[in-house]
Amino acid sequence: MNIHEYQAKELLAKYGIAIPAGYPATSAAEAVEGAKKLPGPLYVVKAQIHAGGRGKGKFKELPADAKGGVRLAKSIDEVSSNAEEMLGNTLVTVQTGDHGKEVNRLYVTDGVDIAKEYYLSLLVDRASGRVAMVVSTEGGMDIEAVAHDTPEKITTITIDPAQGFMPHHGRAVAFALKLSGDLAKQCQRLAAQLYTAFIELDCAMLEINPLVETDDGKLLVLDTKMSFDSNALYRHKDVEAMRDESEEDPAEIEASKYDLAYIKLDGNIGCMVNGAGLAMATMDIIKLNGAFPANFLDVGGGATTEKVTAAFKIILKDPAVEGILVNIFGGIMKCDVIANGIVQAAKDVNLSVPLVVRLEGTNVEKGKEILDNSGLPIVSADDLGDAARKIVAEVKKTA
Ligand code: ADP
Numbered sequence: 001m002n003i004h005e006y007q008a009k010e011l012l013a014k015y016g017i018a019i020p021a022g023y024p025a026t027s028a029a030e031a032v033e034g035a036k037k038l039p040g041p042l043y044v045v046k047a048q049i050h051a052g053g054r055g056k057g058k059f060k061e062l063p064a065d066a067k068g069g070v071r072l073a074k075s076i077d078e079v080s081s082n083a084e085e086m087l088g089n090t091l092v093t094v095q096t097g098d099h100g101k102e103v104n105r106l107y108v109t110d111g112v113d114i115a116k117e118y119y120l121s122l123l124v125d126r127a128s129g130r131v132a133m134v135v136s137t138e139g140g141m142d143i144e145a146v147a148h149d150t151p152e153k154i155t156t157i158t159i160d161p162a163q164g165f166m167p168h169h170g171r172a173v174a175f176a177l178k179l180s181g182d183l184a185k186q187c188q189r190l191a192a193q194l195y196t197a198f199i200e201l202d203c204a205m206l207e208i209n210p211l212v213e214t215d216d217g218k219l220l221v222l223d224t225k226m227s228f229d230s231n232a233l234y235r236h237k238d239v240e241a242m243r244d245e246s247e248e249d250p251a252e253i254e255a256s257k258y259d260l261a262y263i264k265l266d267g268n269i270g271c272m273v274n275g276a277g278l279a280m281a282t283m284d285i286i287k288l289n290g291a292f293p294a295n296f297l298d299v300g301g302g303a304t305t306e307k308v309t310a311a312f313k314i315i316l317k318d319p320a321v322e323g324i325l326v327n328i329f330g331g332i333m334k335c336d337v338i339a340n341g342i343v344q345a346a347k348d349v350n351l352s353v354p355l356v357v358r359l360e361g362t363n364v365e366k367g368k369e370i371l372d373n374s375g376l377p378i379v380s381a382d383d384l385g386d387a388a389r390k391i392v393a394e395v396k397k398t399a
């Protein structure tokens with residue numbers, strides 16, 4: 001689960017981490033109210049969306065030369081006019097995709113005199129099985145280019161979970177950032193605080209970009225992105241309360257209500273499969289046949305007719321879907337239950353795209369009978385390869 005920048009900063013502040021003052025706002029009036037509580041004379045108005053790259057982003061509704069999603073304002077009036085211009089419009093950044101994200105919330109924060117920008121993030125490094133700190137002297141808006149063109153400017157420091165964060169880790173971070181004296185001390189303290197926050201809050205990722213050195217020699221967190229391990233959210237009610245469903249894919253929210261594992265993808269063939277492994281294999285074989293899956297969907301082991309119906313409806317709501325492949329191995333889950341769900345859902349939603357079904361396992365004959373007698377144009381397949389070929393051919397036919 002992701003949260004907004006202003007929420008992440010609230011959490012970090014609880015760990016004693018230095019954050020510039022700021023206030024969230026959902027209207028220009030609220031933005032002005034927030035700005036009045038700040039010392040000024042420089043303010044920054046920041047779009048709050050669950051995506052990075054806001055500074056270099058473009059608003060769909062505004063002229064191409066209009067400013068992006070992070071704007072400096074030199075007066076309260078400028079805070080107001082920038083807020084007016086941003087709210088309700090769609091911000092497109094490298095991370096949002098072409099459709100962009102509607103900006104419904106802003107963060108008005110203190111403008112900081114920046115001497116230098118650094119990069120510092122923590123993540124779960126699967127290769128080493130440890131939390132890693134990734135740092136670079138080249139922080140700011142071009143960190144992706146740094147990673148691509150000059151990877152030697154990025155240092156990774158891993159932390160043994162049995163040992164925890166040690167002073168030498170902090171020194172290594174400060175050294176990698178080429179800091180000395182008081183700045184190095186601030187950096188060591190910050191690295192330790194961030195590690196504690198990361199572990200205590202069960203984060204999946206915590207990124208500070210930029211971490212800045214101010215003109216008067218302070219290290220400040222200017223931007224932060226935080227995401228959490230969903231499986232540990234039950235331990236953090238305060239974090240769970242920060243969920244902003246308007247930032248999430250409505251289909252994924254709907255799927256979670258029925259306990260379905262659903263991830264939207266970019267292709268045109270909807271998949272309904274039981275078991276994550278079979279779902280992955282199904283997606284692979286669709287690709288092998290020259291098409292792309294529209295989603296990953298695992299209905300799980302003990303699905304009911306209702307669950308299958310819900311899954312079907314979620315797939316069909318995606319306008320990109322031009323055909324559906326159902327691939328079910330009936331073990332615990334019986335083929336006739338699946339078949340009933342498919343028929344029920346197809347009738348409920350007036351199925352308008354080709355449907356290929358491959359059933360195998362418990363009660364397969366009963367299942368096939370239900371499909372055959374449904375009066376629906378369902379194409380039956382014998383195995384995985386056959387099913388993939390058939391759905392790709394069906395979709396090409398209608399294209
Ligand atoms: P994003 O990463 O989404 O583009 P950031 O918050 O990192 O958004 O802002 C982009 C850039 O704007 C930063 O790299 C920094 O140079 C500048 N910036 C952001 N916040 C402030 C601030 N409070 N004061 C001064 N400059 C800022």
Ligand code: MG
Pocket residue numbers: 052053140141209210223
């Ligand atoms: Mg940033």
